[in-house]
Structures are given as structure tokens and as C-alpha cells.
Amino acid sequence: GRDYSNATTTNDSNDSDRLLGGLLATGFDEATCLSRYQSSLYRKPSPYKPSPYLLSKLRSYETLHKRCGPGTEPYKKALTQLDQDHIDNNGECKYVVWVSFSGLGNRILSLASVFLYALLTDRVLLVDRGKDMEDLFCEPFPDMSWLLPLDFPLMSQFDGLNQDSSRCYGHMLKNHVVDNDKTLSHLYLHLVHDYGDHDKMFFCQGDQTFIGKVPWLVVKTDNYFVPSLWLIPGFDEELDKMFPQKETVFHHLGRYLFHPTNQVWGLVTRYYEAYLSQADEKIGIQVRVFDVGAGPFQHVMDQISSCTRKEKLLPEVDTVIERSRRVTTPKKHKAVLVTSLNSGYSENLKSMYWEYPTLTGEVIGVHQPSQEGYQQTEKKMHNGKALAEMYLLSMTDSLVTSAWSTFGYVAQGLGGLKPWILYKPENRTAPDPACGRAMSMEPCFHAPPFYDCKAKTGVDTGKLVPHVRHCEDMSWGLKLG
Ligand code: GDP
Numbered sequence: 001g002r003d004y005s006n007a008t009t010t011n012d013s014n015d016s017d018r019l020l021g022g023l024l025a026t027g028f029d030e031a032t033c034l035s036r037y038q039s040s041l042y043r044k045p046s047p048y049k050p051s052p053y054l055l056s057k058l059r060s061y062e063t064l065h066k067r068c069g070p071g072t073e074p075y076k077k078a079l080t081q082l083d084q085d086h087i088d089n090n091g092e093c094k095y096v097v098w099v100s101f102s103g104l105g106n107r108i109l110s111l112a113s114v115f116l117y118a119l120l121t122d123r124v125l126l127v128d129r130g131k132d133m134e135d136l137f138c139e140p141f142p143d144m145s146w147l148l149p150l151d152f153p154l155m156s157q158f159d160g161l162n163q164d165s166s167r168c169y170g171h172m173l174k175n176h177v178v179d180n181d182k183t184l185s186h187l188y189l190h191l192v193h194d195y196g197d198h199d200k201m202f203f204c205q206g207d208q209t210f211i212g213k214v215p216w217l218v219v220k221t222d223n224y225f226v227p228s229l230w231l232i233p234g235f236d237e238e239l240d241k242m243f244p245q246k247e248t249v250f251h252h253l254g255r256y257l258f259h260p261t262n263q264v265w266g267l268v269t270r271y272y273e274a275y276l277s278q279a280d281e282k283i284g285i286q287v288r289v290f291d292v293g294a295g296p297f298q299h300v301m302d303q304i305s306s307c308t309r310k311e312k313l314l315p316e317v318d319t320v321i322e323r324s325r326r327v328t329t330p331k332k333h334k335a336v337l338v339t340s341l342n343s344g345y346s347e348n349l350k351s352m353y354w355e356y357p358t359l360t361g362e363v364i365g366v367h368q369p370s371q372e373g374y375q376q377t378e379k380k381m382h383n384g385k386a387l388a389e390m391y392l393l394s395m396t397d398s399l400v401t402s403a404w405s406t407f408g409y410v411a412q413g414l415g416g417l418k419p420w421i422l423y424k425p426e427n428r429t430a431p432d433p434a435c436g437r438a439m440s441m442e443p444c445f446h447a448p449p450f451y452d453c454k455a456k457t458g459v460d461t462g463k464l465v466p467h468v469r470h471c472e473d474m475s476w477g478l479k480l481g
């Protein structure tokens with residue numbers, strides 16, 4: 001077993017592991033956020049190394065964030081710009097405010113996307129804490145908070161922001177009120193899955209030139225829009241330099257940004273040590289069912305068995321009882337971590353491996369941390385458990401995820417795991433094949449634009465460059481691979 005108490009050792013090779021290949025800055029107080037420097041003890045070192053260029057971008061971002069963050073002189077000066085409609089001269093710092101919106105998986109992916117946008121445009125990211133962001137995540141940047149101060153003047157408007165808001169960029173375009181000669185003090189960017197063609201102009205280079213001058217951007221999104229950033233000339237070269245391995249964007253940014261608070265980390269580590277750490281192999285199965293009605297569903301159970309059997313992730317059982325006394329040594333112990341709102345799938349697997357021996361002689365333990373029944377996004381511990389479960393899934397050796405689920409995307413990205421995706425069932429029937437291996441560990445952008453900004457016509461944006469392709473689990477989605 002590993003010595004988890006040893007998280008504070010500081011010899012060189014340990015240091016590189018501990019700091020995730022230089023991704024994390026040194027100098028944070030360890031006790032206030034144990035997960036930051038301890039996560040490396042629970043995972044194999046990532047085979048993907050962050051590029052020196054990405055590391056230098058992160059270090060200069062941290063400097064910018066410290067210089068412009070809440071409470072600083074430049075911040076106060078920038079706030080005064082909000083009193084005017086248009087600004088006459090450029091301030092020192094520009095900001096992008098991420099509005100807390102949607103389920104936890106969606107939020108994690110959208111926040112990573114907005115952070116990357118901030119890196120590309122030299123903006124300071126500020127995070128609306130919503131109901132529970134503060135309870136879930138530690139501060140990721142040294143010496144300066146990423147949380148938007150509670151007295152931020154536009155805060156009371158956040159809930160009501162939508163496609164028809166007067167400062168919504170798409171709305172302004174649609175109504176021909178964008179004046180290229182003047183610089184607005186703030187703009188709202190509506191990048192939610194229901195957005196329209198005008199909102200999608202965000203992904204055009206020309207529009208980025210206009211948007212780029214505005215000191216305050218407020219963004220509401222529930223999507224991982226990174227693949228489409230790659231299609232914007234002016235961003236693509238920078239992205240190539242930051243991420244020579246294109247399929248590692250969320251893997252690195254996710255590990256850089258999202259450190260569970262000590263309370264959530266307790267959920268992760270206690271569970272890991274009690275049920276997973278002793279196993280020779282760990283298999284994660286993330287079951288997310290989008291069908292209406294209470295599960296468990298037989299077709300989903302069939303799909304899980306068919307996938308894990310065919311892909312040889314779990315052994316078959318021997319139903320001929322007389323043979324079961326056969327002794328096989330030594331026994332390999334596999335731990336299966338099931339996450340689902342419903343307890344039925346893991347109960348079923350657990351009974352099967354209790355009632356019958358495996359053909360391989362392997363010992364199978366099945367574990368499911370929580371059974372919350374239904375999505376309760378506003379409840380505190382509910383999301384703490386959801387985050388802990390995403391994290392635990394990311395610590396497994398092999399991962400099976402459900403199509404369309406951002407919950408699964410987060411786990412695969414943090415873990416650096418190429419998952420087997422359980423394809424989406426249609427008409428309550430298990431698809432055939434039940435699952436397939438993902439081409440990359442990147443999340444899928446569920447609502448990409450299909451527009452050629454130069455030609456001003458529709459285009460299949462999944463066919464423009466080799467590394468931005470359609471997703472395995474959603475034909476119209478885009479992912480890096
Ligand atoms: P998505 O809807 O699958 O894309 O994932 P989201 O995370 O955005 O939203 C689903 C929400 O439902 C999560 O944030 C959790 O609150 C809850 N949820 C879904 N599946 C699980 C699960 O396996 N475990 C727990 N604890 N919560 C879940």
C-alpha cells in the first residue's frame with residue numbers, strides 16, 4: 001500500500017509528481033486545500049506532460065490575476081467603467097465573469113472553457129460562486145481569489161440574463177445595434193445550448209475583434225466550447241503551442257483548476273482507502289440514464305453486462321454450481337466502482353458476483369458510494385458527493401461512461417482515461433454494440449456552431465481540420481482528438 005501521510009515530502013522527482021509536471025504553482029498553504037498536493041498520491045503519474053509553453057502561460061496568468069484581481073486598484077478602476085455605457089480609454093485589466101449555471105459536470109467543463117478563453121485573450125477570470133462553488137472547490141490561483149466579489153454591480157442580473165437581454169451580444173447583432181466605432185463597457189455572451197445563430201457569431205474572428213475590446217464580459221454557458229475555439233484563426237496557433245497534444249486540453253486545465261475542498265476530499269479519500277486502494281485493478285462504471293421514469297431499467301443492465309463482457313473489463317460467471325468449488329490461486333481482486341443516481345445497477349452486479357463464481361477465479365467487489373435517486377442540483381452535499389464520485393472514477397484504471405454525460409467527461413479527463421462509452425439507448429433497447437472505445441479523453445462540445453465565418457454559409461465544422469471531429473456519442477457534437 002501507499003503511504004498517504006507522506007504528502008509533504010519534497011525531493012525532486014516527488015515534487016514533479018506532486019505539482020503534476022509543473023502544472024501547479026508552489027507556495028500554497030497545504031492544509032487549507034489538501035487535495036491540491038495530495039491528488040498525485042492516488043493516481044498513476046499522467047503519461048501526458050504539459051508543454052513548457054502552457055506552463056509559462058499559466059505562470060503569467062497567475063501574475064496577471066494577482067495584479068488585477070478583486071480589491072486591487074486596477075479592479076476598482078475597471079468597476080467604475082461599468083457606470084458608463086461606452087468607455088473612452090482602455091483600462092489596465094479586462095475581465096471575463098463566469099456565471100454559475102447548470103449541473104456540476106456542465107459547470108466544470110464550461111468553467112474550464114472560459115478559463116482557456118481568458119488565457120487566449122489576456123483576461124482575468126472571475127467566478128460567480130452561485131450556491132456552492134465555494135464549498136466544492138479550492139482557490140486555484142496563488143495569493144488572489146478567483147471568486148467574484150458579492151458586491152459586484154451586475155450580480156443581481158445574472159439569473160435573468162438570457163438571449164433577449166439588452167447587452168446580449170447576439171441580441172445586439174440581431175437588432176443591428178452593434179457600433180464598431182465605440183467600445184461598450186460590458187457585454188453578455190449567451191453560450192447556453194439553446195443559443196441562436198447570432199449568439200454563435202462569438203466563434204468568428206471578426207466578432208472576437210469587437211468583443212476583445214470590451215473590459216467586462218459576462219458569460220453564461222453549459223458547454224465545453226473548446227473545440228470551436230480551435231477553429232478561430234488567431235487562436236489556433238496559440239492553442240497549438242499550448243497543447244501540442246491536442247487531446248489533453250481538459251486533462252491539464254481540469255487538473256490545474258479543480259481541487260476539491262477538504263470536506264469533499266474527505267469523501268474521496270475515505271472511500272478510496274476503504275474500498276478501492278487494496279484492489280489489484282479498479283474499474284469505474286458511470287451510469288447516467290436520460291430516459292424518463294424510475295430505473296433501474298433492464299435494457300441498461302443488459303448493456304452494461306454486454307459491454308463489460310465483450311471488452312473483457314469484467315469476467316463472466318460460472319452458473320454451473322458444481323464446478324464452483326474449484327480452487328484457483330492466487331486470486332486477483334478487482335474493485336468495481338459504480339456511480340449512478342439509481343442503486344439497481346450495482347446491486348445487480350453485486351448479486352451476480354456473490355451468487356456465482358467467476359470463470360477466471362478473480363474476486364469482484366462492487367461498490368457504489370451514493371444513491372441520490374434524482375438530480376438535486378441546489379442541495380449542498382449532493383454536489384459534494386457528485387464531485388467526489390467524479391474524482392473517484394478518475395482514479396480507476398479502466399472507465400466505462402454513459403453517452404452524453406458531462407459527469408463522465410469530467411472523470412475521464414481528470415483521470416487521463418480513454419473511456420468505453422455506453423452508447424445511448426433508443427426506444428428502451430440496448431444498442432448493438434453496447435459500447436465503444438473513445439478516440440480521445442476530451443469532452444464533447446454538445447452544441448457547436450456550423451458556420452463558415454469567412455464564406456458566411458453553413459459548413460460541417462467537424463470536417464474542417466483533422467483534430468476537430470464529431471463525437472462518438474453525439475453525431476453533431478465536436479471534440480478534439
Ligand atoms: P450530466 O447531466 O450527466 O451531463 O452531468 P451534470 O453533472 O451536469 O448533471 C447531473 C447532476 O445529477 C450531477 O451534477 C449530480 O448532481 C447528479 N448526478 C448524476 N449522476 C450522478 C451520480 O452518479 N452520482 C451523484 N452523486 N450524482 C449524480
